[in-house]
Amino acid sequence: MDNNYFNEKTKGIEKGFPIILGIGCFIIIVAAFMAIPKGQGRGSAKTLLSAGKESDGEEQTASLDFDKQIIGVLKEVNRENNSITLFDVKKKEDIVVNYNSGTIIYDKYEQALVLEQLKLGELVDAYYNMDNLGLVKLQISNQTWEYKNASNWGIDTINKIFSIGDNKYKYDRNISILSKDTFLKPEDLHEKDLLTIKGFDREIFSIQITKGHGTITFEDYEDFIGGIAYIGNDAILPITEDMVVTVREGEYEVTLENGSLAGTKTARLKRDENVLLNMGEYRKPAVKSSLVSFEILPEGAELYIDDVIQSYNEPIKLEYGEHMAKVILKGYETYENTIIVDEASKNIVIELEVPLEDLDDSDGYTSGRTDNGEERDTGNSDDDRPSSKGGKQVSGQLIYVLEPEGASVYLDGELKGIAPVSFPKITGNHYITLIKSGYETKTYTIEATNDGEDAYFNFPEMLKQ
Structure with missing residues (x-):
């Protein structure tokens, strides 16, 4: 009887167990549902995002609560009021959001960063x-593109077109251009700058100058002017006065050369700074020079030294060595000769010669005035032209040529001076040639005798050419 009773009890328990188990599961489900925080159940208008964070080597999962996401340019971080200014690339407007200790900051690979690691001009997903306006998460955007250390770029500031190699992009007045943490204008960019360029789609929103430019100037470099400057491997330039060289920041070996003269200095150039190089220790060897005085007869001739016309009223400074001298005056033979300058000062006398054909054109007329004022004319045919052969100088007696004043007076082709002029009497027949710039050259014959008197000659006025 006892065994039958036990068996009946066992069968009753087995029949009720599923009911008890079902009630227990229901209670667990209800308890779990009630534990869900408010605002995160079904029907919530907010987006739920799970992100992993590492703390002491353990992964934690935090639910981030936000309702707005933008791509923006980081323009300002204000640590006094914990705010960040972003430029919304789609709406083209600034927005200020607030951060706190709970704000998560990632790089584009979702590696944790601190705010100080973000640079102004960075394109971020906010x-x-x-x-x-509470900032939940800030991440360097992986939806944007960038060119690092671009050197093959160009900018059209009129049409607002930026080119990188063969690719062209647009930009507008809101573009952020930074040199370190200083905002610049597009016009401030220099072709020597290395740039990191960031954009979205076909538009550029941010430019960081990764390597800027500076300038190199020179002093005491006069001996190099006209030569060539070598600026490292960056540039080869002609050397000019007041030269300014713009190059990318860095260190350069700067070499100036002019003929056999060469000098090298090191320039360590920082962004937006100038380096002044003094080249005074490099000098050409001193060149010896001379002061050369020229006496040229007749007056009015032009003097050329090495094909350069010179004024010879004062001594001319010439370097030691050979120089080509040339003297020109109408009505005279052109003088050309090499002069050698080999002393500190030198005096050179050049007398131009009358062409032989001018001497042969003598009209055979002699006009003279003796001491009693009488004029005499003598006509000589070609057969009996006067000759000074055999004549000799008479002591104490002179020949005076008084007129025309200002004319160069030649006796038998030898310059005697400018009229009025006197010179020793030589007996015999002679040619007197008169030459004056702008006038016709004229030749006369005279006869000088040993008569114990000085001879005076007044010739007719010269005819203008």
Whole structure:
């Protein structure tokens, strides 16, 4: 009887167990549902995002609560009021969001960063709440593109077109251009700058100058002017006065050369700075020079030294060595000769010669005036032209040529001076040639005798050419 009773009890328990188990599961499910925080159940208008964070080597999962996401340019971080200014690349407007210790900051690979690691001009994905502008998450955007250390770029500031190699992009007045943490204008960019360029789609929003430019100037470099400057491997330039060289920041070996003269200095150039190089220790060897005085007869001739016309009223400074001298005066033979300058000062006398054909054109007329004022004319045919052969100088007696004044007076082709002029009497028949710039050359014959008197001659006025 006892065994039958036990068996009946066991069968009753087995029949009720599923009911008890079902009630227990229901209670667990209800308890779990009630544990879900408010605002995160079904029907919530907010987006739920799970992100992993590492703390002491353990992964933690935090639920981030936000309702707005933008791509923006990081323009300002204000640590006094914990705010960040972003430029929304789609709406083209600034927005200020607030951060706190709970704000998550990632690089594009979702590696944790601190705020100080973000640079102004960075393109970021920003997640925030619109009601209080609280920044939940800030991540370097992986939706944008960038060119690092671009040197093959160009900019059209009129049409707002930026080219990188063969690719062209647009930009507008909101573009962020930074040199370190200083904002610049597009016009401030220099072709020597290395740039990191960031954009979205076909538009550029941010430019960081990764390597800027500076300038190199020179002093005490006069001996190099006209030569060539070598600026490292960056540039080869002609050397000019007041030269300014713009190059990328860095260190350069700067070499100036002019003929056999060469000098090298090191320039360590920082961004937006100038380096002044003094080249005074490099000098050409001193060149010896001479002061050369020229006496040229007749007056009015032009003097050329090495094919350069010179004024010879004062001594001319010439370097030691050979120089080509040339003297020109109408009505005279052109003088050309090499002069050698080999002393500190030198005096050179050049007398131009009358062409032989001018001497042969003598009209056979002699006009003279003796001491009693009488004029005499003598006509000589070609057969009996006067000759000074055999004549000799008479002591104490002179020949005076008084007129025309200012004319160069030649006796038998030898310059005697400018009229009025006197010179020793030589007996015999002679040619007197008169030459004056702008006038016709004229030749006369005279006869000088040993008569114990000085001879005076007044010739007719010269005819203008």
